Amino acid sequence: MPLNVNAVLPLLRGFIREDLGTGDLTASLLEGRPATGRYNLKTAGTVAGQQLPGLLYHLLGDDAAYTPEVQDGETVAAGTVLGTATGNMATILAAERLSLNLMQRMSGIATTTRTAVQTLADDHTQILDTRKTAPGLRVFDKYAVRCGGGLNHRMGLYDLAMLKDNHWHAVGSLTAAVQQLRTVLGPAKKIEVEVETDTELQAAIDAQVDIIMFDNQRPDVVRAWQPRVPAEIQTEISGGITLETLPDYAGTGADFLSLGFLTNRVVNLDIGFDLD
Structure with a gap:
């Protein structure tokens, strides 16, 4: 692009x-x-x-x-x-x-993105950026990620709905939050859900969301969770990953791995x- x-x-x-x-x-x-x-x-x-x-x-x-x-x-x-x-x-x-x-x-x-892609060295899992960009510079920052061989996550709050714990706690449950969003958004917009526990993972699977984010999970947990996710649901790894720990996530089977440091520690x- x-x-x-x-x-x-x-x-x-x-x-x-x-x-x-x-x-x-x-x-x-x-x-x-x-x-x-x-x-x-x-x-x-x-x-x-x-x-x-x-x-x-x-x-x-x-x-x-x-x-x-x-x-x-x-x-x-x-x-x-x-x-x-x-x-x-x-x-x-x-x-x-x-x-x-x-x-x-x-x-x-x-340059950092190219290094991350080469360090992960995984033909399946693709490197994503995040919204942790400098205000006013997002279009430049995200274009630069693409130049380095990465992909862009959502550009803003408007092009993909991401449910975090604060969202569904306010509504009452993850399931209720997904149902309400589906009613409002219809099928045109994707819904991603951030999960941190086994119970949350199963609720996201049952709700048939579009993307499940394994948030702040060790590589062994990701490897245990990934086979449980139906093929039609994409998965993303995120949270606290560094260049040093990046190789540990190779071969997990996840579709995406997002890195905040690409744009917030330039x-x-x-x-x-x-x-x-």
């Missing part, structure tokens, strides 16, 4: 307003001067965000251009030139920090920009 340009353009306009305010005070020194510069990867990793310099140049006046040298999702070595910027120096430098901030973060997420990839 490509980057949703229609979704990111309004966000980029807001970022430009935040950074430039009433105008770049040094732009008068640069306006009209032609320039060429290069985005350079200083640390090996997986690239994400290659559309952003060009989109920012477009919003800043459309008098500069960006030519990518590698594609999003590629894993490349330190020293690789990611792309070349040409055009009005004022525009190129006005977009420099914004583009680097986003590309460094996105590439860091993509280590930026080191990318620089230099004018020729």
Whole structure:
């Protein structure tokens, strides 16, 4: 799935307003001067965000251009030139920090996701992200996860119903909560239920939910629970998993494994920009 340009353009306009305010005070020194510069990867990793310099140049006046040298999702070595910027120096430098901030973060997420996929090394279980993203950056964060070989969990509270213990305790029972949601939502929206006990697992199976999340469960528990779940119900592992413990969950048979640290403990990839 490509980057949703229609979704990111309004966000980029807001970022430009935040950074430039009433105008770049040094732009008068640069306006009209032609320039060429290069985005350079200083640390090996997986690239994400290659559309952003060009989109920012477009919003800043459309008098500069960006030519990518590698594609999003590629894993490349330190020293690789990611792309070349040409055009009005004022525009190129006005977009420099914004583009680097986003590309460094996105590439860091993509790199961590690629590492997680390779560490799990399971052809069946797919890595998912979560809603633990930076406010305002979700569309960028989740795109970066896809660049790293992961999949997106729900984008927000609106595209999948997830029942946690707080929800069904308020209603009275897990079964009642699922029944009420089915009545309101109909068949168009999927329902996922988080379970932590054997009793909750059986109730979710009996309620014929779409997805069951094994929350905060050891690998041996997941291996014991998975065969009990009918084939038409998907399963997800979640909660407290690290890169160190990730291999323990390989071969459990679950469909998905979600990792909050992909987007809430981001280590930026080191990318620089230099004018020729």
